[in-house]
Amino acid sequence: MGNLITFLVLLVLGYVIGGYLERRHYASIRQREGEIVSLPSIMLKKPISSNEPSNYKLVTGNVVISVDYFKKFMASLVNLFGGSIEAYETLLDRARREAILRMKEDAKGASEIVNIRLETSSISTNSQNSIGAIEIMAYGTAIYL
Amino acid sequence: MYQAKLPDESVNIPTTHPLVGLIKYTSIMGIFLIVLYFVLILSIDIIASNITPVQEKKIAKTLSFDTMGDSKKSLYLESISKKINKCANLPYGVNIRYIKQKEPNAFAVMGGTIYVTSGLLDMLDSENELAFVVGHEVGHFKNKDHLKQMGYGFVLSIISSIISNGDDYSMQSLFGFAQSKYSQKAEFNADKTGLDLLVCSYGNASDASKLFKKMDKDSSDWEYFGSSHPSFKDRIKSIENRIKENHYDISTKPLPLKKI
Numbered sequence: 344m345g346n347l348i349t350f351l352v353l354l355v356l357g358y359v360i361g362g363y364l365e366r367r368h369y370a371s372i373r374q375r376e377g378e379i380v381s382l383p384s385i386m387l388k389k390p391i392s393s394n395e396p397s398n399y400k401l402v403t404g405n406v407v408i409s410v411d412y413f414k415k416f417m418a419s420l421v422n423l424f425g426g427s428i429e430a431y432e433t434l435l436d437r438a439r440r441e442a443i444l445r446m447k448e449d450a451k452g453a454s455e456i457v458n459i460r461l462e463t464s465s466i467s468t469n470s471q472n473s474i475g476a477i478e479i480m481a482y483g484t485a486i487y488l
Numbered sequence: 489m490y491q492a493k494l495p496d497e498s499v500n501i502p503t504t505h506p507l508v509g510l511i512k513y514t515s516i517m518g519i520f521l522i523v524l525y526f527v528l529i530l531s532i533d534i535i536a537s538n539i540t541p542v543q544e545k546k547i548a549k550t551l552s553f554d555t556m557g558d559s560k561k562s563l564y565l566e567s568i569s570k571k572i573n574k575c576a577n578l579p580y581g582v583n584i585r586y587i588k589q590k591e592p593n594a595f596a597v598m599g600g601t602i603y604v605t606s607g608l609l610d611m612l613d614s615e616n617e618l619a620f621v622v623g624h625e626v627g628h629f630k631n632k633d634h635l636k637q638m639g640y641g642f643v644l645s646i647i648s649s650i651i652s653n654g655d656d657y658s659m660q661s662l663f664g665f666a667q668s669k670y671s672q673k674a675e676f677n678a679d680k681t682g683l684d685l686l687v688c689s690y691g692n693a694s695d696a697s698k699l700f701k702k703m704d705k706d707s708s709d710w711e712y713f714g715s716s717h718p719s720f721k722d723r724i725k726s727i728e729n730r731i732k733e734n735h736y737d738i739s740t741k742p743l744p745l746k747k748i
Contacts, residue, residue, distance in 0.1 A: 358506070373494075380492045391490050417506065420513040429502035429509055436500045 353412040361411030365433060372440050379447045384456040390486050391455055398487040402456060404445025405464075405480040408438050415475055434477050442481040450485035459483035525647060529670070532639030536632045541579040541600075544635070548599025561586045564746055565604060568615065569622050575688035576626045584622070592703065596625040596634045611702055614742035616695035620686045627681025633674045640670070671716040676726050683730055690743065693736035697727040 383391055390396070410418070414430040421428045439461065450456050464478045539547075565584035573582050583601045592608035602625040612618050628634050687693050704720035731738060 362506070376494055380494055383490050383492065385490075413506070413510075417509060417513070420510075420517060423517065424513065427502075429504060430506055432500065432502050440495065 354416060357412030357414065357416070361413055364411075365437065368437055368441070372437065372444065375444050375448075376440065379444065382447055382450065382453065382455065384443065384447055384459055384483065386457075386459045386483075388458050390457050392486075392488065394488050396454075396486045396488055400450065400453070400485040400487070401482065402446050402449040402453070402485045403480060403482040404442045404447070404449055405478070406438050406441045406445065407476050407478045408434060408441070410434060410475040410477070431477075435479075438477045438479040439481075442479040446481040446483060450483075452487060453485035454488045456483040456485045521647060521650070524650075525643065528643040528646065529640065532636060532643060536635035536639055539632070539635055545580070545599050548597070548601075561609070565618075565622070568619055569602065569626070571689045572619060572622050572626055572685050575685050576623075576630060578626065578629055582622075582626060582629070594621050594625055596628040598634055598638065600629060602626070608699075611699060612745050613698065614695045615745050616686065616690060616692075616742035617699045618745065619690055620682050620696045621699065623682030623685035623689075624678045625682075626685060627678035628674070630681055631674065631677055633678060636674070637671065668716055672718040675717050676723070679723055679727055680730055683727055683736070687734075687736050692738065692740040692742075693731050694738050694740055694742040696731065696738075697724045700724050700727070 385391065410431070414434065417430040418428045442461065443459070446459070447456065460482055462480045462482075464480055562584065565586060569582045569584045576582075578600065580600045585601060585603050586609075587603050587605050589605040590607045591605060592611050594602065594604045594608055596602050602622065604621065608621065609618070612621075683693060683696050686696055700720040700723050704724065707720060730736075
């Protein structure tokens with residue numbers, strides 16, 4: 344009985360607070376993406392502009408977002424049957440966009456960012472009690488004209 | 489020509505509400521587990537009812553339980569169980585073991601062995617009370633509850649290991665809850681058999697519910713919600729109803745307990 348209550352409290356906590364934080368994060372991502380959309384960021388090795396750059400800079404953005412209890416529970420349920428874990432998909436989406444945003448914010452004043460790469464690192468999976476977090480790093484070369 | 493574009497959110501963000509997924513998957517899992525649970529419980533009931541005493545002894549040999557205590561008390565207990573067993577017509581003899589333990593308790597295990605704790609003996613005032621306790625445990629043997637209970641424990645462990653793989657310890661307690669209904673029914677039945685055996689071997693039903701009345705004082709009702717045993721109040725009621733229905737004699741003075 345005590346277990347059940349603990350579980351339900353954690354589930355509701357994860358759903359309500361985790362959901363609220365996710366909505367807030369998305370709102371922030373959308374707003375910042377709109378502000379910074381004009382900065383070209385591509386994965387090509389060569390710049391779009393043919394002008395000779397005045398400076399280059401390695402720009403990075405990294406993010407670690409933890410899963411909430413609700414998402415974890417959903418994942419463990421889907422884990423029994425197979426199928427896409429949609430609860431984690433939004434997490435990945437947020438992490439990827441946030442990492443790119445941070446990288447772009449690191450490139451203030453640049454005319455473009457080229458050769459962007461995305462990588463996942465793993466702090467949490469190596470720890471003994473895996474806490475379940477998504478870690479994404481985006482990096483590229485900012486070009487200043 | 490480069491044109492700035494915002495990400496298309498319909499591609500990577502799932503459109504279904506997270507709660508829809510939760511309801512979908514928990515209901516699939518729930519239905520599967522409930523079906524599995526009932527199938528297993530049913531098969532345990534069938535197996536337990538069909539196990540012969542010889543088979544039971546064989547299985548009991550593979551399990552070992554600690555036996556200890558003093559022999560004088562054991563002998564006294566043994567003499568009571570013999571009286572009870574004459575009426576019970578069990579296909580095997582019943583052994584009684586005495587355990588030094590404060591917690592008042594008595595339980596029946598495979599192979600016809602009943603364990604009684606010193607805490608329980610200390611609470612007793614008359615031999616009738618003790619005979620009812622022994623009768624209750626013999627009732628479990630008659631109804632094959634000890635085998636069923638073992639089987640149910642096995643089923644629960646299977647189901648909880650399925651669930652714990654999914655990291656969800658809540659369902660374990662849910663099934664424990666479902667289990668309690670069955671086991672409470674078994675306790676009521678064992679009480680009835682115990683009462684009948686007491687009347688059969690002692691000629692009266694005096695003091696049948698006295699022990700429960702004493703134990704009821706130390707407990708509160710909410711403890712029994714979802715528990716394997718029904719509340720003492722309900723058990724006392726059920727015993728007294730049966731005494732009335734069958735016109736059992738409760739006016740005879742109960743036999744005193746031998747103080748050893």
